[in-house]
Amino acid sequence: xxxxxxxxxxxxxxxxxxxxxxxxxxxxxxxxxxxxxxxxxxxxxxxxxxxxxxxxxxxxxxxxxxxxxxxxxxxxxxxxxxxxxxxxxxxxxxxxxxxxxxxxxxxxxxxxxxxxxxxxxxxxxxxxxxxxxxxxxxxxxxxxxxxxxxxxxxxxxxxxxxxxxxxxxxxxxxxxxxxxxxxxxxxxxxxxxxxxxxxxxxxxxxxxxxxxxxxxxxxxxxxxxxxxxxxxxxxxxxx
Amino acid sequence: xxxxxxxxxxxxxxxxxxxxxxxxxxxxxxxxxxxxxxxxxxxxxxxxxxxxxxxxxxxxxxxxxxxxxxxxxxxxxxxxxxxxxxxxxxxxxxxxxxxxxxxxxxxxxxxxxxxxxxxxxxxxxxxxxxxxxxxxxxxxxxxxxxxxxxxxxxxxxxxxxxxxxxxxxxxxxxxxxxxxxxxxxxxxxxxxxxxxxxxxxxxxxxxxxxxxxxxxxxxxxxxxxxxxxxxxxxxxxxx
Numbered sequence: 001x002x003x004x005x006x007x008x009x010x011x012x013x014x015x016x017x018x019x020x021x022x023x024x025x026x027x028x029x030x031x032x033x034x035x036x037x038x039x040x041x042x043x044x045x046x047x048x049x050x051x052x053x054x055x056x057x058x059x060x061x062x063x064x065x066x067x068x069x070x071x072x073x074x075x076x077x078x079x080x081x082x083x084x085x086x087x088x089x090x091x092x093x094x095x096x097x098x099x100x101x102x103x104x105x106x107x108x109x110x111x112x113x114x115x116x117x118x119x120x121x122x123x124x125x126x127x128x129x130x131x132x133x134x135x136x137x138x139x140x141x142x143x144x145x146x147x148x149x150x151x152x153x154x155x156x157x158x159x160x161x162x163x164x165x166x167x168x169x170x171x172x173x174x175x176x177x178x179x180x181x182x183x184x185x186x187x188x189x190x191x192x193x194x195x196x197x198x199x200x201x202x203x204x205x206x207x208x209x210x211x212x213x214x215x216x217x218x219x220x221x222x223x224x225x226x227x228x229x230x231x232x233x234x235x236x237x238x239x
Numbered sequence: 240x241x242x243x244x245x246x247x248x249x250x251x252x253x254x255x256x257x258x259x260x261x262x263x264x265x266x267x268x269x270x271x272x273x274x275x276x277x278x279x280x281x282x283x284x285x286x287x288x289x290x291x292x293x294x295x296x297x298x299x300x301x302x303x304x305x306x307x308x309x310x311x312x313x314x315x316x317x318x319x320x321x322x323x324x325x326x327x328x329x330x331x332x333x334x335x336x337x338x339x340x341x342x343x344x345x346x347x348x349x350x351x352x353x354x355x356x357x358x359x360x361x362x363x364x365x366x367x368x369x370x371x372x373x374x375x376x377x378x379x380x381x382x383x384x385x386x387x388x389x390x391x392x393x394x395x396x397x398x399x400x401x402x403x404x405x406x407x408x409x410x411x412x413x414x415x416x417x418x419x420x421x422x423x424x425x426x427x428x429x430x431x432x433x434x435x436x437x438x439x440x441x442x443x444x445x446x447x448x449x450x451x452x453x454x455x456x457x458x459x460x461x462x463x464x465x466x467x468x469x470x471x472x473x474x475x476x477x478x
Contacts, residue, residue, distance in 0.1 A: 004288060004289045004290070005248055005286040005287070005288060005289060005337060005339065006248065006249050006286065006287050006288060006289045006291065007246060007247065007248055007289070008246065008247060008249060009244055009245065009246055010245050010247060010249075010319070010345060047244040047245065048244070048245050048319075049243055049244060049245060050243045050244060050245045050246070050321070050343070051243070051321050052245070052321065053319050053320050053321060054317055054319035054345070075316060075317065077314060078293055078314065078317045078347045080249070080287075080292050080293035080347075081292050082289070082290050082291065082292060098244060100244065104289070106249060106293070108317045108319075156399055159399050160395055160398050160399045
């Protein structure tokens with residue numbers, strides 16, 4: 001008896017995080033052409049080609065769909081629920097988009113961190129825009145699940161390598177910005193005073209000779225992240 | 240024009256680590272039936288079924304091929320090089336094994352940590368056995384690459400969660416065993432005196448009232464890992 005092995009299409013989906021000027025975590029969504037308004041927004045993603053490796057596909061697709069080039073993307077999970085593409089609207093859209101009858105589709109999800117002011121554009125979709133994480137609508141396929149998993153992954157990533165948090169901040173930032181970002185990423189509440197104390201023990205967060213301008217509250221000092229100092233201190237397996 | 244999208248078989252491959260009585264890191268390999276002797280050994284792996292999710296497939300395949308049940312397996316990477324299954328011996332073997340003409344095959348790799356005394360058996364393959372990491376032969380497909388990547392992944396995993404190192408040790412262990420295991424996993428050399436000092440600052444590594452018996456060197460004290468104490472101290476994003 002021949003067993004019924006999977007023979008499937010494979011896509012990549014890209015979860016791109018940004019941190020906006022109101023100190024909120026955002027995710028980049030594209031808007032696809034589909035008649036059902038509530039299923040228009042989705043993660044940037046597409047099928048990979050028959051001669052393409054999956055990391056190359058992630059790079060190509062992110063560029064094609066958002067204009068972002070040369071971004072470090074971390075592959076974090078393969079999503080392969082047999083029913084993940086079984087919604088009738090999604091099936092119709094895939095037929096139109098890919099000119100193929102698609103019965104099942106696996107996806108490999110990627111995670112990346114982007115400065116919110118990065119130039120975004122797209123030739124393929126009308127709209128590519130940031131969406132605050134608290135306002136993410138119901139998305140097609142299992143894209144909501146992918147985003148939830150990506151949040152767990154980004155937390156793990158920061159635990160392994162705290163320096164990646166600075167990818168989301170402007171080059172000069174205030175401790176309040178870092179605190180808000182940390183709060184948006186962490187599941188645990190941390191008191192701002194304790195946070196200040198902790199942060200001041202990190203010699204790779206360097207105070208600049210510059211404070212905020214034109215702000216209604218007391219102007220705060222700017223800091224920068226020093227990657228060299230960080231690297232020197234954080235290369236051991238046991239911390 | 241219809242673009243040429245991937246339509247592929249997908250497998251899972253399981254990298255199972257063990258730590259032997261000679262203090263060496265090992266990986267579990269199975270031996271497949273193939274006439275070319277130097278391509279017989281491989282990672283435990285198989286195609287997933289058409290109605291199967293990938294994590295379920297990893298659990299099934301590991302059980303079918305090694306007898307190991309209910310092991311935590313961490314999905315760590317999808318390998319999708321278009322040429323990863325292009326060796327003629329591998330193609331012939333796949334045709335015989337799966338009764339399918341297989342043009343391309345993607346694999347999702349899993350990582351797990353196993354006590355070396357865990358019962359291993361297999362109905363499918365003649366031989367399932369541990370192989371010291373320094374003695375791993377040239378393997379079929381990209382299995383050598385998968386093992387190399389899994390070593391990088393296990394290091395990252397230990398950085399995030401040092402407690403997982405104890406999955407590889409017996410319930411009671413000596414500091415020398417922990418040191419040897421740490422040395423096998425780490426890329427950096429650490430002096431045993433410094434290691435002792437570091438370890439003694441970890442309150443979750445608890446000295447037992449018991450020492451080694453029947454050893455030719457000076458009998459060392461046994462220790463155990465206390466998961467509760469570890470968990471209490473290690474739940475913060477910033478350490």
